[in-house]
Amino acid sequence: MKLIKTVDAVGHMICHDMTQIIVGVTKDARFRKGHIVQEEDIPILLSMGKEHLYVWEMQEGMLHEDEGAVILCQACENEHMEHGDIKEGKIELRATTDGILEIDTERLKKINSLGEVMIATIANHSVVHAGDTIAGMRVIPLSIAAEHMDEVASIASSLHPILTIKPFVITDCTILVTGSEVKKGLISDTFSPVVERKLKEYGIAVTNIVQTGDDQAFITESIKDAVASGASMVICTGGMSVDPDDRTPGAIKATGARIVSYGAPVLPGAMFLVSYLGDVPVLGLPGCVMYSARTAFDLFLPRIIAHIPLTAHDIAGVGEGGLCMKCSPCHFPNCSFGKGGH
């Protein structure tokens, strides 16, 4: 830091916020810490009574916080994202499409462990809409060693980006409603309307609904038929637990689908099943999906329809944060449900 005359300050960086007060008009930081003094700032500074200024002495090998913020931004920005202007040394990233945010949490943590820099994001696997802010980043001190920022760049510079937005790609779905009580007309189907409404949140059209009853072979054939006739996703409702008439998991398995997981560490939704027949997701939804506001289905659906291949490891990771608190009213997604260590 050095003291100089304001009239000589053009091109120098201000070391601290400088407040301007004009009665009835403003009381705010007129110049922020880190601002580089411009020619037109001189009369304003003099009118604020600042004949002298403390300015930053840039040293060889040091970067201004704004230059550091640009490097942090480059480490994160990817397709389907745009950045705003640098404000007070901070840059924010916004989504430019609807989709799901994927974070390389290990490398994000590595950068945040370097010290003197920070990147804050919304939760991994959040659903984002075009225009949503997804991350903000800045250098903590006013200037930072260029070498330090080289470390950021080297952590970021691998083929796999730190932040990715995957747009939703599945636009249609067939629903198979199991249960003899529904097929026989003993009760009316209140499950498929719930699923239809949840899919509609993502612009997915239900193109076919089949009431299959509890005949396992018929459920199996219905799944295969749906996939053969081009369904992008098949969802089976009910018949997912332990009763002798619960045939859905067996029926899905018999199609030859690759079962990723039958069961998820999520309540409600413990009996959720995810499988793929070829690359078509085939899901088994337990009865709670019809009854509860949000379940495992809501947690995994965004990834499934963005064609992010789900693994058993992904599903196992959702246990932390997998317990819905059943708030009334429901605040999802603004709650801990599904936000844990994955």
Ligand SMILES: Nc1nc2c(c(=O)[nH]1)N[C@H]1C(S)=C(S)[C@@H](COP(=O)(O)OP(=O)(O)OC[C@H]3O[C@@H](n4cnc5c(N)ncnc54)[C@H](O)[C@@H]3O)O[C@H]1N2
């Ligand atoms: N002893 C155990 N009991 C239960 C377990 C368990 O592990 N051991 N799991 C529980 C869990 S978790 C769930 S969730 C429920 C429901 O599982 P299912 O998917 O098997 O549900 P269903 O038995 O098929 O039906 C339950 C209930 O919902 C009605 N239903 C089903 N489909 C429709 C429909 N399309 N429209 C209207 N109503 C429907 C059905 O008639 C039953 O009344 O199991 C726990 N039990």
Ligand code: MOO
């Ligand atoms: O699949 Mo069930 O939720 O855990 O009630």
